[in-house]
Amino acid sequence: MSGGLVIAGLGPGDDALVTPEVSAALERATDVIGYIPYVARVADRPGLVKHASDNRVEIDRAQLALSLAAEGARVVVVSSGDPGVFAMASAVFEAVEAGPVAWRALDIRVLPGITAMLAAAARVGAPLGHDFCAINLSDNLKPWAVIDRRLRLALEADFAIALYNPRSAARPEGFARTLELLREACKPERVMIFARAVSTPEEDLRVVALGEAAPGMADMRTVVLIGSSATRIIARDGTPLVYTPRSVPV
Template identity: 75%
Template sequence: MSGWLAIVGLGPGDDALVTPEVDGVLAEATDVVGYIPYVARIAPRDGLTLHASDNRVEIDRSRHALEMASQGRRVVVVSSGDPGVFAMAAAVLEAVEHGDAAWRDLDIRVLPGITAMLAAAAACGAPLGHDFCAINLSDNMKPWALIEKRLRLAAEADFAMAFYNPRSKSRPEGFGKAVKALQEACGDDRPMIFARNVSRPDQSIRIVPLSQVTEDMADMRTVVLLGSSRTRIIARDGAPLVYTPRSVDQ
């Protein structure tokens, strides 16, 4: 039996946002590998083994998946959102590069998913409608000095921005430092959007001027978006619409 490995994104939370392509490989899988809450989203069935593990063992998880695929099993590695955006695709490919040479000949597929930042943007309009960047605010795998440099340069370039992993219990001060750096670098009062539990029944969207943002407005279940200097808010009955125009004056 020829094994394969698929690295997939389960989207931001709503099962309706899992792509048919991902549903298809999950139906064929013999094994599903991933972080505990993501594996918990997969319905058990006969012939399927679920392998859940902690969040900080990405390389070990990747090696385990590759070993099973090399033994002829049909393995799916699950991530939330899109597997290529701060998720498992890069970890698996890192394991391939530095691991058993035979792993390079495996059937390895990366299947896209809807990211939390795109779901958050859609929930309030089109704040990422022009040039934007995404920055992971976690300093677990890169120094804070590099994060701050990227924040300031992105502000100077006037990108809209999406922020992942803004604030955790183990490092609650990180988001506050990021907000301070952005308040100093932006020089205007552009909107910051807090999308918590996006696409889930308890989704909440909050739009706050950058000058009024405080560090306690975000947690690890929040995706944070920041508009550019050109981002607009359309007031109306009910929730406002936010968008960044597609063109820039010459």
């Protein structure tokens, strides 16, 4: 069996959300590469080498994966969620484009996974049940002005919005600015969902009105969903149901 590179999504945390396709790829792997907590999710077994690395070294990790695959290893790069949504797949393709031409001939496959916004949405109902967008709130790799502009246009389009990487200790101010922007553009009743560590033992879900939202409700393990103007709440005992109707009235 010749080498190759699989970029696999492990979903948000619960093994019951890992697709059989991903599980099978992990069983065939000789090498697993990724951020420490994701690599830790893969069971040890004889013949499997685990290469765990710290955050923010995506390109190093991608180059290692491609080098090993080129030497004949069966490499799986693991991401949480879906590897194509603010995760490792783009980093690998950046490395392919910048790397030796031989890397383009490798057998490279991306295996999708359950991305955080869809796992979070499912937990509370169907807040992304109509047109929506996903924005990475980290300004490590793009200027804040781009994020600001996209947020404003997304609100003008009345999309439901999923915010990835909303707030870290190193850059707490972006999410605070986002809340200010939302308060300028939306009514205080606008529905927000703070979904932390969905499907893990640390899961924490909050459905709040924009008027009650506070910056400290989000961290790097949180995905934040913002309803469109049409998003509705169905009150009941416990966490309410939240959904966005399929119809937009004429």
